[in-house]
Amino acid sequence: GVTKKILVIPGDGIGQEVTAWGxxxxxxxxxxxxxxxxxxxxxxxxxxxxxxxxxxxxxxxxKARQSDAILFGAIGHAxxxxxxxxKVRPEQGLLKIRKExxxxxxxxxxxxxxxxxxxxxxxxEILQGADILFFRELTGDxxxxxxxxxxxxxxxxxxxIYHKYEVERIARKAYExxxxxxxxxxxxxxxNVLEASRLWREVVQAIAKDYPDVETEHMFVDNAAxxxxxxxxxxxxxxxxxxxxxxxxxxxxxxxGSMGMLAxxxxxxxxxxxxxxxxxxxxxxxKGIANPLASVLSAALLLDISFGLKDxxxxxxxxxxxxxxxxxxxxxxxxxxxxxxxxxxxxxxxAQVLKNLN
Amino acid sequence: GVTKKILVIPGDGIGQEVTAWGxxxxxxxxxxxxxxxxxxxxxxxxxxxxxxxxxxxxxxxxKARQSDAILFGAIGHAxxxxxxxxKVRPEQGLLKIRKExxxxxxxxxxxxxxxxxxxxxxxxEILQGADILFFRELTGDxxxxxxxxxxxxxxxxxxxIYHKYEVERIARKAYExxxxxxxxxxxxxxxNVLEASRLWREVVQAIAKDYPDVETEHMFVDNAAxxxxxxxxxxxxxxxxxxxxxxxxxxxxxxxGSMGMLAxxxxxxxxxxxxxxxxxxxxxxxKGIANPLASVLSAALLLDISFGLKDxxxxxxxxxxxxxxxxxxxxxxxxxxxxxxxxxxxxxxxAQVLKNLN
Ligand SMILES: CC(C)[C@H](C(=O)O)[C@@H](O)C(=O)O
Ligand SMILES: CC(C)[C@H](C(=O)O)[C@@H](O)C(=O)O
Numbered sequence: 001g002v003t004k005k006i007l008v009i010p011g012d013g014i015g016q017e018v019t020a021w022g023x024x025x026x027x028x029x030x031x032x033x034x035x036x037x038x039x040x041x042x043x044x045x046x047x048x049x050x051x052x053x054x055x056x057x058x059x060x061x062x063k064a065r066q067s068d069a070i071l072f073g074a075i076g077h078a079x080x081x082x083x084x085x086x087k088v089r090p091e092q093g094l095l096k097i098r099k100e101x102x103x104x105x106x107x108x109x110x111x112x113x114x115x116x117x118x119x120x121x122x123x124x125e126i127l128q129g130a131d132i133l134f135f136r137e138l139t140g141d142x143x144x145x146x147x148x149x150x151x152x153x154x155x156x157x158x159x160x161i162y163h164k165y166e167v168e169r170i171a172r173k174a175y176e177x178x179x180x181x182x183x184x185x186x187x188x189x190x191x192n193v194l195e196a197s198r199l200w201r202e203v204v205q206a207i208a209k210d211y212p213d214v215e216t217e218h219m220f221v222d223n224a225a226x227x228x229x230x231x232x233x234x235x236x237x238x239x240x241x242x243x244x245x246x247x248x249x250x251x252x253x254x255x256x257g258s259m260g261m262l263a264x265x266x267x268x269x270x271x272x273x274x275x276x277x278x279x280x281x282x283x284x285x286x287k288g289i290a291n292p293l294a295s296v297l298s299a300a301l302l303l304d305i306s307f308g309l310k311d312x313x314x315x316x317x318x319x320x321x322x323x324x325x326x327x328x329x330x331x332x333x334x335x336x337x338x339x340x341x342x343x344x345x346x347x348x349x350x351a352q353v354l355k356n357l358n
Numbered sequence: 359g360v361t362k363k364i365l366v367i368p369g370d371g372i373g374q375e376v377t378a379w380g381x382x383x384x385x386x387x388x389x390x391x392x393x394x395x396x397x398x399x400x401x402x403x404x405x406x407x408x409x410x411x412x413x414x415x416x417x418x419x420x421k422a423r424q425s426d427a428i429l430f431g432a433i434g435h436a437x438x439x440x441x442x443x444x445k446v447r448p449e450q451g452l453l454k455i456r457k458e459x460x461x462x463x464x465x466x467x468x469x470x471x472x473x474x475x476x477x478x479x480x481x482x483e484i485l486q487g488a489d490i491l492f493f494r495e496l497t498g499d500x501x502x503x504x505x506x507x508x509x510x511x512x513x514x515x516x517x518x519i520y521h522k523y524e525v526e527r528i529a530r531k532a533y534e535x536x537x538x539x540x541x542x543x544x545x546x547x548x549x550n551v552l553e554a555s556r557l558w559r560e561v562v563q564a565i566a567k568d569y570p571d572v573e574t575e576h577m578f579v580d581n582a583a584x585x586x587x588x589x590x591x592x593x594x595x596x597x598x599x600x601x602x603x604x605x606x607x608x609x610x611x612x613x614x615g616s617m618g619m620l621a622x623x624x625x626x627x628x629x630x631x632x633x634x635x636x637x638x639x640x641x642x643x644x645k646g647i648a649n650p651l652a653s654v655l656s657a658a659l660l661l662d663i664s665f666g667l668k669d670x671x672x673x674x675x676x677x678x679x680x681x682x683x684x685x686x687x688x689x690x691x692x693x694x695x696x697x698x699x700x701x702x703x704x705x706x707x708x709a710q711v712l713k714n715l716n
Contacts (some may be wrong), residue, residue: 202442
């Protein structure tokens, strides 16, 4: 067995409730496969601001650097959403850890579990067989460009900026992945309007030459937002910038039935960072009804990508599959038109997954 | 009857084919209702670059200023999409005319014609009753902020910037519209990350106080991209910036069955500008298969908004409705599972609409 250190950062809102189950899954896998996983816990986001005034305390960052992989929950709180003038904000913690750890590639696999075919707003015949892997650039773009507020406070700006090396490294990762899949890559930009997008497109065009076996397509982001719903099967690997990736992957969650099912892996320089793509959902936080499966599937990604434990990772995915097959659903993936569904809360759902792991 | 001057700018690609039908509809309405519409024609986009070197020749801009309303087609060409290094680009023409005419508010109504309920990828029960009016800000944001390419050409940037007055005027227009509808307004931004969005949210929060009868909601753009598909009925009026509006309205076209059905009105200082939300679609240009209904419905918006001719506008919409009810479809809105559909080309479809107008 392997010996690994995992940092768990539950974060805010439902992050607390769901990450507990991602962790339990890792513990169960360790026990079943005789690995030694040691866990530490860190704070980040609103909870960290409340405790220390800082959305990413140095102690959390230090623990992160010492770990082999990080399992994260969610970030954000209504208080800050309702008051845009607040200077210290939970999301700054997440952005900072992404930057500090060099997590420039955010992988978001979009795939529907068979038993959830009816859970989506999209017609089953449109969804069936859809399988998309997003590569969202995660440490550049308008997220990290200079921010400004004019002195009279009457105007505000953020710089959307890309450097060649940033586009190159994510594009290469995306092409490498496309090679192991259906050999299609769609690069999404807004090159008909934005200079940063024109640079993006130039770089991807140049790198495409190194991957003649992969079919490259360039698409404007507005068109991509439409095509994802119209014909999701046309996509294999999609590579795009930070902002467009944020929007398109949330949209694409509908292809997988619910946001509550989607996990993501952020990788780059060394340590991997795993998190659900859903947010802190403060409207349902504390009610015990959040879907823990995105955190469980984040744990599966962690086992695969950071630890190279493919069997263990597949085992987790099969346990989720089995749980859904048995008819267990959380509220977000329930479909009132389907008989034989049992709607469970967070903990009961997590417990079913554990049962199916044993 | 009224006397009005209309400038027609077919633009590029399928713009040429479909705008002919928007114009014919206006001519028919003029004849039937004894109005005097005089038409002039202008060039813009790739066709204008080919003819004059300039995507928006002064002569077109001059004609635009002299007109009472403008009917536009589409813009763009594969040549420029494939070569991001070209300096003169078709889209610059469209951006410039929007700016020069002060067209800061782009209205995009999203509503499904009953007979197209089956044409969408989205389940009928999710769509039925959805009715959204987008207000997309159109002369600010990262579209018009300063663009830069570093001297070594290794980085490129666009400034995402908003001024208070820009947010205020579009927010007021959106609130006024919400008052005449279901009294709900959703403002979309990314205030948890972007300074420009925080300004946006502050301004909308302040203006909301003047409209206590309208229910205001603030939503992050990633969440909005998801909710539009998950539950389109939750939206009434949506107000957002230029870039987010570009992406979300293309996505929302799937709620209306097809992009080929959606018209938009750009208004502001004085003259109104009407165009389909679809692009030049060079892949199908010249084949005679494009859907002319978005141009026809753009003409309907023109009659209503610029000329105040509500009956005439409704007459056009009823003619489109009747055409669909008779089973006529262009390729993009055909559904192979529905019997009694007749798939027509652009001109045959346009001719059916004219028949139903008489
Ligand atoms: C919480 C927020 C800063 C974050 C982002 O925009 O990156 C989230 O939406 C995500 O997608 O991980
Ligand atoms: C052609 C392009 C510049 C334009 C835009 O992005 O505004 C188009 O997509 C639109 O939505 O009108």
